[in-house]
Amino acid sequence: MKExxxxxxxxxxxxxxxxxIALGIIAIQALPLHNRSQSSVSNQEDNLASKAAVSALQAxxxxxxxxxxxxxxxxVCAESTPTGCQLITAGADAMWSKFQAGKADVTATVxxxxxxxxxxxxxxxxxxxxxxAPLPGSNKIQDTAYVAVVKTDNGWKFDRFLxxxxxxxxxxxxxxxxxxxxxxx
Amino acid sequence: MKKFILVLTLLALxxxxxxxxxxxxxWGEVFxxxxxxxSDLTDLGVTTEHPDWMSVDLPFGQSLNLNAxxxxxxxxxxxxxxxxxxxTLFFMxxxxxxxxLANSVGMMGxxxxxxxxxxxxxxxxxxxxxxxxxxxxEYKSPDQFWGAVLNGQQDVWTYFSGWGFITxxxxxxxxxxxxxxxxxxxxxxxxxxxxxxxGCSGVVTPTLPQPKICPDPTVSIxxxxxxxxxTAPSNPLVVGQDTENRRGADVIAKVTIPPVIFTxxxxxxxxxxxxxxxxxxxxxxxxxxxxxxxxxxEHVEHLPDAVASLQATAALDAASQAWITGKLGQTHxxxxxxxxxxTLIPGLGSWSGGCDGGGTCTATGQALKVPxxxxxxxNLRLNVVTTGTRFMGISITQPRQxxxxxxxxxxVTLPALVP
Numbered sequence: 001m002k003e004x005x006x007x008x009x010x011x012x013x014x015x016x017x018x019x020x021i022a023l024g025i026i027a028i029q030a031l032p033l034h035n036r037s038q039s040s041v042s043n044q045e046d047n048l049a050s051k052a053a054v055s056a057l058q059a060x061x062x063x064x065x066x067x068x069x070x071x072x073x074x075x076v077c078a079e080s081t082p083t084g085c086q087l088i089t090a091g092a093d094a095m096w097s098k099f100q101a102g103k104a105d106v107t108a109t110v111x112x113x114x115x116x117x118x119x120x121x122x123x124x125x126x127x128x129x130x131x132x133a134p135l136p137g138s139n140k141i142q143d144t145a146y147v148a149v150v151k152t153d154n155g156w157k158f159d160r161f162l163x164x165x166x167x168x169x170x171x172x173x174x175x176x177x178x179x180x181x182x183x184x185x
Numbered sequence: 186m187k188k189f190i191l192v193l194t195l196l197a198l199x200x201x202x203x204x205x206x207x208x209x210x211x212w213g214e215v216f217x218x219x220x221x222x223x224s225d226l227t228d229l230g231v232t233t234e235h236p237d238w239m240s241v242d243l244p245f246g247q248s249l250n251l252n253a254x255x256x257x258x259x260x261x262x263x264x265x266x267x268x269x270x271x272x273t274l275f276f277m278x279x280x281x282x283x284x285x286l287a288n289s290v291g292m293m294g295x296x297x298x299x300x301x302x303x304x305x306x307x308x309x310x311x312x313x314x315x316x317x318x319x320x321x322x323e324y325k326s327p328d329q330f331w332g333a334v335l336n337g338q339q340d341v342w343t344y345f346s347g348w349g350f351i352t353x354x355x356x357x358x359x360x361x362x363x364x365x366x367x368x369x370x371x372x373x374x375x376x377x378x379x380x381x382x383x384g385c386s387g388v389v390t391p392t393l394p395q396p397k398i399c400p401d402p403t404v405s406i407x408x409x410x411x412x413x414x415x416t417a418p419s420n421p422l423v424v425g426q427d428t429e430n431r432r433g434a435d436v437i438a439k440v441t442i443p444p445v446i447f448t449x450x451x452x453x454x455x456x457x458x459x460x461x462x463x464x465x466x467x468x469x470x471x472x473x474x475x476x477x478x479x480x481x482x483e484h485v486e487h488l489p490d491a492v493a494s495l496q497a498t499a500a501l502d503a504a505s506q507a508w509i510t511g512k513l514g515q516t517h518x519x520x521x522x523x524x525x526x527x528t529l530i531p532g533l534g535s536w537s538g539g540c541d542g543g544g545t546c547t548a549t550g551q552a553l554k555v556p557x558x559x560x561x562x563x564n565l566r567l568n569v570v571t572t573g574t575r576f577m578g579i580s581i582t583q584p585r586q587x588x589x590x591x592x593x594x595x596x597v598t599l600p601a602l603v604p
Binding site: 061081083084086087088090091094095098119121122124129131134135137138140143144145148150159160161162163164165166168169172173 | 241242243244245246247248249250251252279340342343344346347348349351352353355
């Protein structure tokens with residue numbers, strides 16, 4: 001049997017390497033799915049999905065009261081799933097009346113901030129929307145929108161704005177992921 | 186295919202075979218023994234509203250108000266059955282308190298079991314069951330989880346792992362309005378319609394029970410006065426023998442009908458506001474206006490019973506006819522009855538009538554210079570038919586037939602040889 005001499009230094013280096021690798025694996029697993037500080041998308045699907053969200057929100061918040069409601073709806077629906085288009089259409093009358101009464105003439109700049117959830121065919125994006133002027137009933141020109149986009153046969157399309165309890169649930173989930181639970185054990 | 190299976194599942198929930206009409210079971214007012222909707226249900230139609238719990242908040246203070254719509258039926262006992270559309274039912278299940286779902290007595294047949302099945306069908310594939318079971322091992326089955334959601338003990342939104350199913354659900358509701366899977370029962374919903382889904386639109390307000398203390402209506406009919414008689418001349422001669430040229434005789438008919446006295450009692454109600462504490466802690470009281478019985482108000486109506494038709498006739502009696510052809514014929518050869526029967530009114534004469542403001546009706550008919558050509562006794566006959574009485578479109582008394590008789594003599598002068 002041949003003896004292989006291993007120096008104490010090599011053993012220490014090996015142990016350090018093992019610890020570093022293990023910590024690396026743990027760190028990767030513990031990392032949130034999406035890096036909050038990184039606003040740019042990291043892969044092709046995310047890029048397409050976020051672009052779909054940007055296009056839809058720009059269309060949705062591009063309001064010119066002088067136009068017909070149908071013109072606005074057509075622009076929004078071109079960026080939406082059929083069901084998403086139907087959802088917006090269902091509530092469009094009241095919304096457009098409000099826009100016309102307030103003589104809304106607004107354009108929007110939209111920046112994807114973060115992909116906050118996803119499935120194989122759906123993504124939820126947090127978007128920063130900046131308006132050229134406030135919309136009727138509000139004095140804000142900057143706000144956050146949480147939108148669901150769906151992968152369809154025609155590519156990624158806007159589906160809907162998330163409901164308030166859905167947003168709260170996603171934010172709560174993120175907080176639990178980012179902040180390790182300290183249970184003292 | 187998945188959507189087709191989902192629709193089949195939802196439609197399967199509609200089968201009312203599990204419902205057994207029982208007297209104590211309010212569902213017995215809804216379905217017959219064959220599981221069909223009872224024919225005495227009042228179909229209230231579809232009601233649409235925009236509740237806060239179906240509003241989608243958008244950035245910049247905007248909102249997208251979705252329609253909540255319900256097809257509703259009212260039972261004979263004033264219970265209301267509500268059939269929400271699929272999307273409305275989903276949002277009701279997600280907001281059981283705000284939507285009023287919690288106030289219903291459950292779904293047809295098996296309480297909330299059907300609703301749990303519904304939720305499993307429309308949203309079950311979009312729940313992160315792995316994470317749910319890790320965080321809530323107390324739920325041994327999905328049904329227990331959905332039951333906790335419906336009881337308001339569990340927030341469902343935390344465990345949704347998909348988002349597109351909500352718009353798909355909404356699209357199903359829009360494209361198939363008949364896709365209503367849940368029958369929700371609201372006991373006494375007609376009385377408390379302001380607090381049920383869809384509100385009071387179309388709800389038939391239950392009729393107030395007639396108070397027993399009001400007496401039944403009464404009708405008093407007074408006897409009319411009716412007559413027919415010869416008025417002139419005092420001793421009429423057969424025409425040809427009278428001093429005037431064919432004077433004949435005048436016959437007058439008269440009828441006076443007192444009003445029918447109809448006494449009825451009107452129940453008088455007064456409106457009072459009734460308030461009940463809010464079901465929500467700290468909420469404003471729920472008030473409604475209810476009618477309460479106050480008194481019986483007596484009404485006395487004098488209803489006119491007018492003359493509808495009047496007929497008068499005169500007929501030579503049989504004894505007179507026999508005397509003419511018998512005894513008179515022996516002394517005056519060829520004596521015969523010229524005209525035994527006369528139709529006086531209408532015919533030779535006419536009648537007119539009317540009613541005064543007190544409800545008394547009169548009619549007078551006359552036939553003047555009737556050419557009675559035969560001597561003897563004439564029998565007069567007067568027949569009157571009234572219109573009957575009505576009040577506020579309701580028949581109070583039927584038409585009456587009245588009659589009166591009279592007689593008078595027509596004379597003849599006969600020459601006689603005095604030896």
